[in-house]
Amino acid sequence: MTTQSTRAIRLDRTTEAVEARHFLILTEPSGARRWLVVGQAALTIGRSEPADIVVADDVISRVHCRIEPHGDSLQVTDLGSTNGTFVDGRRIADPTPLKSGTQFHLGDRAFGYERRLRGEQEDAETLERDLESASRYVQMLLPQPVGDGPVRAAWHFVPCARVGGDAFGYGPIDAGTWGGFILDVTGHGAAAALHAVSILNLIGRKALPGADPRNPAAVVAALNDMFPADSAELPLFSMWAFSYDIAARRLRYCSAGHHPAILVAPPDRQPKPLNTANPLVGMIAGRAFAADEIVLPPAATLYLFSDGVFEIETADNRQLALQDFIPMIAKGAGPSRSEPQRLYREVRALARQGPLADDLCIVTLEFP
Amino acid sequence: MQYKIVDGPAETAIVVLDGKLDYSAAGQIEMPMSVLAGSKKGLIIDLSALTFLASIGIRHLVTAAKAIQRKGGRIVLLRPTASIAEVLATSGVTELIPVVQSDIEARTAIGLAG
Numbered sequence: 023m024t025t026q027s028t029r030a031i032r033l034d035r036t037t038e039a040v041e042a043r044h045f046l047i048l049t050e051p052s053g054a055r056r057w058l059v060v061g062q063a064a065l066t067i068g069r070s071e072p073a074d075i076v077v078a079d080d081v082i083s084r085v086h087c088r089i090e091p092h093g094d095s096l097q098v099t100d101l102g103s104t105n106g107t108f109v110d111g112r113r114i115a116d117p118t119p120l121k122s123g124t125q126f127h128l129g130d131r132a133f134g135y136e137r138r139l140r141g142e143q144e145d146a147e148t149l150e151r152d153l154e155s156a157s158r159y160v161q162m163l164l165p166q167p168v169g170d171g172p173v174r175a176a177w178h179f180v181p182c183a184r185v186g187g188d189a190f191g192y193g194p195i196d197a198g199t200w201g202g203f204i205l206d207v208t209g210h211g212a213a214a215a216l217h218a219v220s221i222l223n224l225i226g227r228k229a230l231p232g233a234d235p236r237n238p239a240a241v242v243a244a245l246n247d248m249f250p251a252d253s254a255e256l257p258l259f260s261m262w263a264f265s266y267d268i269a270a271r272r273l274r275y276c277s278a279g280h281h282p283a284i285l286v287a288p289p290d291r292q293p294k295p296l297n298t299a300n301p302l303v304g305m306i307a308g309r310a311f312a313a314d315e316i317v318l319p320p321a322a323t324l325y326l327f328s329d330g331v332f333e334i335e336t337a338d339n340r341q342l343a344l345q346d347f348i349p350m351i352a353k354g355a356g357p358s359r360s361e362p363q364r365l366y367r368e369v370r371a372l373a374r375q376g377p378l379a380d381d382l383c384i385v386t387l388e389f390p
Numbered sequence: 391m392q393y394k395i396v397d398g399p400a401e402t403a404i405v406v407l408d409g410k411l412d413y414s415a416a417g418q419i420e421m422p423m424s425v426l427a428g429s430k431k432g433l434i435i436d437l438s439a440l441t442f443l444a445s446i447g448i449r450h451l452v453t454a455a456k457a458i459q460r461k462g463g464r465i466v467l468l469r470p471t472a473s474i475a476e477v478l479a480t481s482g483v484t485e486l487i488p489v490v491q492s493d494i495e496a497r498t499a500i501g502l503a504g
Contacts, residue, residue, distance in 0.1 A: 208449040210413070254424070254453045260445070260481070279481045301482020305452055309485075329445065341410075341442055343473065379412060380444070 044096050045143060046089065047134030048077060055134075055150055057143065064090035066101070067128065081105050081129030096120045096135055105129030111337060111375045127375045153212070156185045160215060163222055165192055167359060172268045173200045174388040178362035179381075186381030187214025187259070188328045189222045195235045195265060202387065203241075203263035204326040206280070208302075210381050217257035221245065238263035238276035239313035242303060246278070246311070251304030258304045262297070262326055266318075271389065273324070276313040278303045281329060281344050284351050287322040293348050296324075323361070324387040325351055330380030331365070334373040342372070361386045391415035395422060402432035402500055408439040411447035423450050427457035427465075432500030435487075437470040443477050455487045466490055466499040 044060040058075060065074040068085040083103040089096055099117040100107040108127040109118045120126060122137035138146065160181075168175040175192050187210050192202030205221060207214040224245075228235055233244035241263055251258035260279035266272070275283070279302030282295030300311045332347035350368045354361055362384040369382070391409035398404060403426055409415070426433055435451065437443075455465045467489045470478060478484050490496050497503070 206445065208445040210446075251449075251452060252456060254420075254449070258449050258452055281480055299482075301485050302448070302452075305482060306485055333442075333444070 041140055042094075042137050043140060043143065044091065045134075045136045045138060046075070047136060048075075049132060049134075057136075057147060060089055060091070060096060062091055064088050067133075077128075077131065079129075079131050081131055086128050092117075092119055095122065095137065098126055103128065108375050130375070132375075153185060156212070156215065157181070160185055160189075160219060163219065163226070164190065168192075169359065172389070173266060174359075174390065175202075175385065176359045176362050177383070177385040178366045179383045180366065180378065181215070181381045182210055182330065182378050185212055185215035186210045187218050187257075188330065188381040188383040189218040190326065190383060190385050191222060191226060192385070192387065198268055199236050200266040200268065201235050201238070201264065202266075202326075202385075203238075203261060204280075204328065204383060204385055205259050205261040205303075206328045206330075206381070206383075207257045207259040213255075214257075214381075217259070221249070221257070221259070224248070236265045236274075237313070238265055238274055239311045242276050242278050242300070242311045243309070246303050246306075246309055249304045250307055251302075256304065258302050260329075261303050264324075266389070271318045272315055273318055273389075274313055274315040276300065276311055278311060279305070283327075284325040284348060285316070285318075285322060286325070286351065286354070287319045291352060291354075293352050295348075318389045320390065322389045323354075324389070325361075325365075326385040326387070327365075328381060328383040330378060330382040331369055331384060333380060334369060334378060336372050337374045339374075391418065393419055393422070395426065398432070398434075398502070400432070400502065401430050402434070402502060403430050404434040404436055404496075406436040406439065410442035411440060412442060412444045413446055416444060416446040416450055419447075420450050423454045424457070427454035427463075430458065431461075431463040432502065433458060433463070433465040434468050434496045434500060435465065436468045436496075437474055438468065440470065440474055443474050445481070448477070448481050448483055451483060452486060459486075464500045466496050468493070468496045 046058045046060055048056045066085050066088050067073055067075045069082045070076060070084055073085050085101055086103040087101055087107045088099045097117050097119050098107060100114055106113040120135045125132045125134050187207030190204040195201045207217045230241060230244040233240040242261055249257055262277040262280045262283050264273055264275040275296055277297040278300040282297035285294040285296055298312045298314050332342050332344050334342050350365055365384050391411055394406040396404045458465050465487055467487050469491055488499055490499055
């Protein structure tokens with residue numbers, strides 16, 4: 023597109039009615055988003071009629087709150103709801119103005135507010151559809167949970183911005199070996215997701231030159247050679263990779279710039295951190311990567327997770343760290359397909375209202 | 391997060407980071423860091439008041455370090471807290487950028503007389 027035609031389009035936009043509209047954005051359980059126009063009249067939001075905007079969710083009271091124009095913006099008033107109305111993570115008592123681009127919550131149900139020119143809103147909806155499509159593509163690349171066999175796997179993945187820089191994979195390498203990894207590209211959103219997907223596809227197709235997939239250090243070193251992070255546009259990522267010799271029960275692992283994975287096993291289920299001292303992938307050209315290995319006891323479970331799981335801010339403004347997440351793992355009752363979801367719910371309950379600050383990914387691997 | 395840039399002698403500068411370097415703060419410092427990496431021979435990044443370092447912040451440090459080192463310049467990280475030091479160690483940034491604990495060590499590391 024030439025500069026002249028771009029300028030022409032901008033002039034067209036300014037000669038349209040410079041009409042800013044208020045939009046409430048509702049996210050459905052499916053992840054799809056609905057944009058609702060708020061006009062000059064006040065609207066109520068509630069679980070059922072007579073509310074003007076009906077959102078069938080038990081956390082929302084029958085008539086929960088009122089939204090109305092207030093100057094250039096909108097204002098929200100709680101109408102004595104059971105679970106409260108929250109702006110900036112704080113439960114409101116009085117009519118409270120909303121800022122465009124932010125969210126407010128009815129209980130734990132998030133609503134977005136955007137003040138947009140008409141054309142901007144259409145562009146935003148197009149982008150929304152594109153992100154939704156990209157998000158579905160990424161989900162297709164992720165492996166299915168595994169409920170049976172020498173390694174059982176489950177996972178929970180929540181990108182903080184529809185798509186994100188976390189990715190993972192696992193599966194049989196050959197008849198006697200399993201392998202897997204988790205990786206986290208610095209940043210999040212579309213750019214990080216593009217990098218994550220290209221790395222995921224390379225590993226999945228076993229397209230790393232000279233790297234035996236049974237040797238996690240060689241896999242990481244090959245990726246380090248292929249992805250030198252020499253400029254801001256190129257990915258820099260952390261990784262935790264492993265191979266597992268089924269007969270010998272030997273786990274070989276290599277972590278690069280990544281916090282430890284956690285191993286628990288009966289009888290004491292004492293969390294054991296596993297990692298190796300290597301830098302982020304892409305940071306140091308030609309670096310050799312160290313690996314380590316451990317023989318797994320029966321009924322061991324390995325937890326791989328991204329730092330978005332523990333780098334969260336709580337409702338009372340505390341910044342959590344890895345040491346706060348490890349006890350949540352220890353509380354688990356034993357191998358279970360729903361472990362990732364249990365951990366996610368615990369983290370979500372602690373975190374302040376609103377989207378999580380980073381992509382969240384939890385993978386559990388059980389070795390019966 | 392707040393940040394302050396103080397120019398020093400011989401094309402050096404100190405960047406003081408204060409607060410949480412999360413995703414939105416990283417957006418604020420990306421351009422200033424890029425400009426400094428392109429124009430300075432020595433950079434001291436004072437981390438003594440930094441309370442949180444997201445991976446995107448590490449990304450910007452690495453990008454700046456590679457740019458300045460490619461031109462023969464030097465960069466050093468000064469006095470991180472214990473929790474930030476742990477993040478730096480886990481990420482391996484310390485293999486690319488030295489970490490020092492005192493102002494004199496920082497000045498020496500970037501080629502200034504103590």
